[in-house]
Structure formats: C-alpha cells, structure tokens
Amino acid sequence: xxxxxxxxxxxxxxxxxxLYGERGFDNTTVAEIAARAGLTERxxxxxxADKREVLFWGAASLQEHLVNSxxxxxxxxxxxxxxxxxxxxxxxxxxxERRDGARQRQHVISANTELRxxxxxxxxxxxxxxxxxxxxxxxxxxxxxxAAEAGIAVFKVAFERWVGHTEGDYAHFVREALAxxxxxxxGT
Amino acid sequence: xxxxxxxxxxxxxxxxxxLYGERGFDNTTVAEIAARAGLTERxxxxxxADKREVLFWGAASLQEHLVNSxxxxxxxxxxxxxxxxxxxxxxxxxxxERRDGARQRQHVISANTELRxxxxxxxxxxxxxxxxxxxxxxxxxxxxxxAAEAGIAVFKVAFERWVGHTEGDYAHFVREALAxxxxxxxGT
Numbered sequence: 001x002x003x004x005x006x007x008x009x010x011x012x013x014x015x016x017x018x019l020y021g022e023r024g025f026d027n028t029t030v031a032e033i034a035a036r037a038g039l040t041e042r043x044x045x046x047x048x049a050d051k052r053e054v055l056f057w058g059a060a061s062l063q064e065h066l067v068n069s070x071x072x073x074x075x076x077x078x079x080x081x082x083x084x085x086x087x088x089x090x091x092x093x094x095x096x097e098r099r100d101g102a103r104q105r106q107h108v109i110s111a112n113t114e115l116r117x118x119x120x121x122x123x124x125x126x127x128x129x130x131x132x133x134x135x136x137x138x139x140x141x142x143x144x145x146x147a148a149e150a151g152i153a154v155f156k157v158a159f160e161r162w163v164g165h166t167e168g169d170y171a172h173f174v175r176e177a178l179a180x181x182x183x184x185x186x187g188t
Numbered sequence: 189x190x191x192x193x194x195x196x197x198x199x200x201x202x203x204x205x206x207l208y209g210e211r212g213f214d215n216t217t218v219a220e221i222a223a224r225a226g227l228t229e230r231x232x233x234x235x236x237a238d239k240r241e242v243l244f245w246g247a248a249s250l251q252e253h254l255v256n257s258x259x260x261x262x263x264x265x266x267x268x269x270x271x272x273x274x275x276x277x278x279x280x281x282x283x284x285e286r287r288d289g290a291r292q293r294q295h296v297i298s299a300n301t302e303l304r305x306x307x308x309x310x311x312x313x314x315x316x317x318x319x320x321x322x323x324x325x326x327x328x329x330x331x332x333x334x335a336a337e338a339g340i341a342v343f344k345v346a347f348e349r350w351v352g353h354t355e356g357d358y359a360h361f362v363r364e365a366l367a368x369x370x371x372x373x374x375g376t
Contacts, residue, residue, distance in 0.1 A: 078375040117309050124308045142345045142365060146372045149341035156337070157330045177330060184334045185373040187266040 271339035
C-alpha cells in the first residue's frame with residue numbers, strides 16, 4: 001500500500017524541472033526525478049505517463065478553461081474580444097506562484113527540438129479548440145479561424161513577456177499584446 | 189548508368205500523390221511510387237530522402253522566396269504590408285497548374301496525424317523565418333513576431349480558399365484574408 005504523499009504531483013514536477021534544467025531533458029531519467037522528489041518511480045507513473053508529460057499535463061485543463069470562457073462570453077462580444085477575455089481569465093492559472101516554474105519549463109522546452117515541436121502542436125490544438133468554440137457561438141469562418149489564430153499569437157507574446165518579467169500580471173500582458181497586434185495588423 | 193528521365197521529380201510527385209490518395213500515406217511504399225511513375229526506386233531516392241519528403245520538399249524554397257520578398261519590400265512598408273506583399277508574390281508558385289496537386293496534397297496531409305504535425309511545424313518555421321526577416325528590416329519585437337504570426341494566419345486561410353476554389357488567383361485570396369483579419373482584430 002502506497003502511503004499518501006502530500007503534493008506528490010507538485011514535488012515530482014519541481015524535481016523534474018530542476019533536473020531538466022541541470023542535465024537536459026534527454027539526460028534525465030524517471031528514476032532520478034522520483035529520487036529527487038523523495039518518491040518512488042511507481043508514484044511518478046501514478047501521475048505522469050512519461051517524463052515528457054510532466055511538461056504538458058496542464059495543456060488539457062488550459063484548453064478546457066479557454067474553451068469554457070469563450071463559450072461563456074457575452075453573446076454581443078466580437079470574436080476577438082471573446083478570445084481576449086478568455087486569455088485574460090487564464091491569469092488565474094498563470095499567477096505569480098507559477099511564474100518561476102513556467103520560466104523553467106520554457107527554458108527546458110526551448111533547448112530541445114522535440115519538445116519545441118510538441119509545444120507547437122499543443123498551441124495549434126489550442127487554436128483549433130478556440131476556433132471551434134467560436135463556431136459554437138455562431139461565428140463563421142474565416143472569422144472564427146482568424147480570431148483564434150490571432151488569439152494564439154497574443155497568447156504566445158503575452159506568455160513570453162509574463163515569464164520574462166517579475167512583475168505585471170498575465171492579464172495585463174494579454175491586453176498589451178492585443179493592442180500591439182491591432183496596431184500591427186492595421187499597418188500603422 | 190541511369191538514363192536521363194524527363195521531369196522525373198514531377199512524375200514521382202504525381203504518382204506519390206495519387207497513391208497516397210488511393211491507399212493512404214502509410215500504406216504506400218516507395219517501390220509502388222517508383223513503379224507507378226515508371227521509374228526505379230533508385231531514381232526516387234535521387235530526388236527524395238523518403239516518401240514524406242515528397243510532400244514537404246517545396247517548403248525550403250517557399251520559405252526562401254518569402255524571406256527574400258520581405259527583405260526586398262520598400263523600407264517604408266509597414267511590417268504587415270511587407271509580409272502581405274511577400275505572400276502575394278508566392279502566387280507565382282501557387283499558380284493554376286499547381287492547384288490540383290496542392291489540393292491532393294492537402295487531403296493526404298489532413299488524413300494523417302503525423303503529416304498534420306509536420307505541416308504545423310513547417311508553418312511555424314515559416315513564421316519564425318518571416319519574423320527574422322522583419323527584424324532584419326529593423327522591426328522590433330513583438331511587432332516582428334505579431335506581423336509574422338498574422339501573416340501565417342493569412343497564409344493558411346488564403347491557401348485553404350485557393351485549393352477550395354477553381355478560380356481566383358492566390359494573391360487575391362491573400363488580400364481577402366488580410367482584410368478579414370483586420371476586421372476581426374479590430375473587433376468589428
């Protein structure tokens with residue numbers, strides 16, 4: 001019988017991020033992650049399918065969060081506003097406590113081709129889900145696709161700034177990036 | 189000594205697209221492609237590293253084409269205009285003769301997860317190259333990144349429409365998609 005371990009997932013995640021940063025993702029084993037966290041490999045596999053999943057397990061709930069927010073936006077909100085409001089609302093996920101972990105994760109991913117590709121695929125899937133949520137609000141294509149893609153561009157820029165700063169909340173960077181996208185697209 | 193075969197690359201490409209469409213990408217072998225084209229496997233491998241490359245060999249020259257056009261745009265052109273002009277200029281690549289092949293390719297890719305992922309990675313790489321070309325023109329971030337991402341969104345929508353229609357040239361669909369992106373981003 002496994003003992004109950006408080007915050008096992010969090011401990012494994014922090015141990016994995018530290019090790020990926022120190023030795024690189026490819027050179028870290030699940031056994032090492034478990035040992036660093038003071039847990040067993042068996043416990044690791046109760047939370048994560050493999051060592052890559054430590055970096056991507058949050059994607060599904062982020063996507064669900066965004067899709068629900070888009071669907072719940074006031075019916076009168078233009079598509080881009082529904083998307084922006086959903087992105088701002090993820091500020092509850094991307095809070096100050098998560099910023100260090102998000103930064104570490106970002107470094108690990110950018111150092112590894114396979115992980116960068118996985119991240120791209122995650123973002124594309126997020127974009128597809130946003131477009132689908134907009135269609136569910138009666139937004140037609142290409143507006144749904146374009147608003148979703150614009151949203152992903154805003155998300156990427158806002159996220160990068162958020163992890164690159166020690167102050168300023170995520171929602172603020174979303175608004176800022178959206179304003180910049182508007183200026184850029186208008187061609188000013 | 190191999191005989192010189194006129195348009196071997198084109199024949200192999202058409203044979204591959206036809207077979208991928210008939211049997212699926214995974215169920216087609218290089219031997220079958222070569223046989224359908226009336227050529228040898230050895231000739232196939234003179235042009236393509238593997239059967240996937242038949243679908244992606246044009247990506248490098250497309251990227252080069254786009255990057256050169258962005259760099260050559262008038263210095264006064266706003267970033268989004270430099271990108272849009274570059275996309276319009278690819279109309280010389282995406283001409284009416286290529287439309288059927290592009291449509292077949294699109295079908296093959298959308299039917300296969302691995303190929304869809306490869307296509308996403310190709311587009312992301314294209315976006316990165318466009319952003320880099322804009323930085324080379326003195327455009328700062330995040331404007332360079334946002335204009336490049338906006339350009340990729342326009343590219344995707346324009347390309348999809350172009351393959352979905354039998355008339356209308358590619359440059360026309362680029363302008364149309366850009367106008368739509370502007371309306372969507374403005375929130376109207």
